[in-house]
Amino acid sequence: MPYDYVVLGAGIVGLATAYHLKRLNPKASVLLLDKGHGPGAGDTGKSAAAFRAFFTSRINMSLAKTSIEFYRSIQEKGFDLGMRFVGYLFLLDKRLKRSARKGLEEAKRLGLDYEVLDPGTLEDRLGIRTRVEDLEEAELIGTGDVEEGILVREAGIIAAEKLVEYYYTSITSMGVEVSFNTLVTGFKIEPRRPLGVEGEPFPWQDSRVSGVETSRGTIHTRKKVIAALGAWSSKVLNPIGVDSYTRPKKRQVFSVRAEGPLAKTLHAEGLNEYNLSPMLVFPRKAFARPEPGEGSFWVGISDHLGRPFTLDEDPAPEEQFYTLGILPILSLYHPGFEGAVPHSSWAGNYDISFDGAPIIYEPYESDLVVSAGTSGSGIMKADAIGRITASLALGLDEAELYGGETVRVERLGLERRMIEPEELVI
Ligand SMILES: Cc1cc2nc3c(=O)[nH]c(=O)nc-3n(C[C@H](O)[C@H](O)[C@H](O)COP(=O)(O)OP(=O)(O)OC[C@H]3O[C@@H](n4cnc5c(N)ncnc54)[C@H](O)[C@@H]3O)c2cc1C
Numbered sequence: 001m002p003y004d005y006v007v008l009g010a011g012i013v014g015l016a017t018a019y020h021l022k023r024l025n026p027k028a029s030v031l032l033l034d035k036g037h038g039p040g041a042g043d044t045g046k047s048a049a050a051f052r053a054f055f056t057s058r059i060n061m062s063l064a065k066t067s068i069e070f071y072r073s074i075q076e077k078g079f080d081l082g083m084r085f086v087g088y089l090f091l092l093d094k095r096l097k098r099s100a101r102k103g104l105e106e107a108k109r110l111g112l113d114y115e116v117l118d119p120g121t122l123e124d125r126l127g128i129r130t131r132v133e134d135l136e137e138a139e140l141i142g143t144g145d146v147e148e149g150i151l152v153r154e155a156g157i158i159a160a161e162k163l164v165e166y167y168y169t170s171i172t173s174m175g176v177e178v179s180f181n182t183l184v185t186g187f188k189i190e191p192r193r194p195l196g197v198e199g200e201p202f203p204w205q206d207s208r209v210s211g212v213e214t215s216r217g218t219i220h221t222r223k224k225v226i227a228a229l230g231a232w233s234s235k236v237l238n239p240i241g242v243d244s245y246t247r248p249k250k251r252q253v254f255s256v257r258a259e260g261p262l263a264k265t266l267h268a269e270g271l272n273e274y275n276l277s278p279m280l281v282f283p284r285k286a287f288a289r290p291e292p293g294e295g296s297f298w299v300g301i302s303d304h305l306g307r308p309f310t311l312d313e314d315p316a317p318e319e320q321f322y323t324l325g326i327l328p329i330l331s332l333y334h335p336g337f338e339g340a341v342p343h344s345s346w347a348g349n350y351d352i353s354f355d356g357a358p359i360i361y362e363p364y365e366s367d368l369v370v371s372a373g374t375s376g377s378g379i380m381k382a383d384a385i386g387r388i389t390a391s392l393a394l395g396l397d398e399a400e401l402y403g404g405e406t407v408r409v410e411r412l413g414l415e416r417r418m419i420e421p422e423e424l425v426i
Pocket residue numbers: 008009010011012013014033034035036040041042043044045046047048049050051182183184185228229230231232236251252253347348349350351372374375376377378379380381
């Protein structure tokens with residue numbers, strides 16, 4: 001039996017897409033499938049699960065802001081997503097202060113508010129070492145004294161598994177069918193008007209992707225196949241001459257117990273209603289994300305030059321990446337991190353697009369919709385990405401985001417792409 005729509009990938013993007021497809025078109029038959037054993041088992045389960053409505057490109061800002069508002073509304077209705085608006089705190093040295101100015105002005109113009117914290121407050125409340133210029137390590141790393149902190153309040157932490165659970169229970173109760181342990185091995189391409197001649201489809205024929213080949217057999221679609229395959233997009237799509245224009249790159253997170261002076265930082269008073277540390281973003285973009293449930297900080301950093309674009313199916317965290325890549329910065333700006341040994345760690349892949357915004361398009365009018373390129377911020381933008389992907393699959397020119405803002409779907413496509421520069425990628 002063919003389905004109207006088959007969504008490939010039950011990560012946060014596939015889940016949100018299936019949800020909005022069914023919400024916008026309740027009569028449609030929708031199948032969501034994944035090679036994993038359950039929802040969110042890909043990179044969604046590897047996320048640091050922090051969020052911020054704070055970007056410099058309008059589109060990223062809209063995607064994040066409206067998704068965060070949607071998640072907030074779910075939580076206010078009683079489904080606890082573990083959302084805590086602890087804020088993001090960017091610690092700026094002289095150089096960063098200069099380079100961040102443009103981004104901050106732009107963010108302000110887009111209606112985003114932030115507070116400036118002085119070095120004294122950063123030291124008292126969070127135990128940040130703001131004066132580092134006399135230290136050899138600062139010279140070595142090439143960073144300077146923290147001159148100010150930028151505290152963004154429309155930001156915080158969320159439990160990604162809870163968000164997955166929300167979408168998953170919603171779609172199953174709405175009648176979306178789900179098939180796990182189902183590996184996509186290929187696509188079925190057929191002419192729209194078959195002639196019954198051996199070798200079809202020919203290049204001059206109008207063809208479409210009419211289904212997927214899987215480890216459980218062929219699944220046919222009447223309307224669209226939607227590929228929400230995250231870091232696996234190119235690997236699965238390239239064999240049929242389709243690209244996601246995104247590439248996978250490994251990212252790692254290490255969990256460090258907040259003991260001694262770090263305990264005081266984790267439970268910092270007076271910066272938000274939870275008396276918790278904000279997500280700390282140090283110079284060079286090393287981050288420490290509070291995880292109050294575990295009594296720890298999740299720490300990480302994005303490495304760019306030298307880190308290959310490769311798809312590692314099961315990437316492992318690297319001890320040396322922590323000790324030599326992350327720890328020197330953290331312990332320079334917070335003595336509590338000195339010698340800290342992580343008690344757990346994990347790694348996944350970012351699915352990186354060329355401009356830091358998602359890519360959502362239908363190549364060759366093929367009835368195959370590609371939704372990829374979350375570029376490290378897919379949890380915080382998933383609801384809006386799901387709405388835009390579902391709208392494109394339904395043949396709509398515009399998608400309505402949560403709260404009523406509309407976006408032309410072609411803005412995230414390739415031919416009429418309109419993306420402003422993003423200055424705040426972490
Ligand atoms: C270390 C790390 C930290 C991050 N931190 C944050 C953060 O703080 N905030 C934030 O917003 N984002 C963060 N992200 C990014 C976020 O996790 C991703 O943007 C998001 O999870 C992408 O969702 P997705 O649905 O596109 O991909 P995925 O969740 O990876 O889903 C794709 C699915 O496709 C399935 N699949 C692949 N190939 C096949 C096949 N052949 N057949 C069937 N199924 C297949 C996979 O099993 C997978 O479940 C982080 C990512 C990493 C790796």
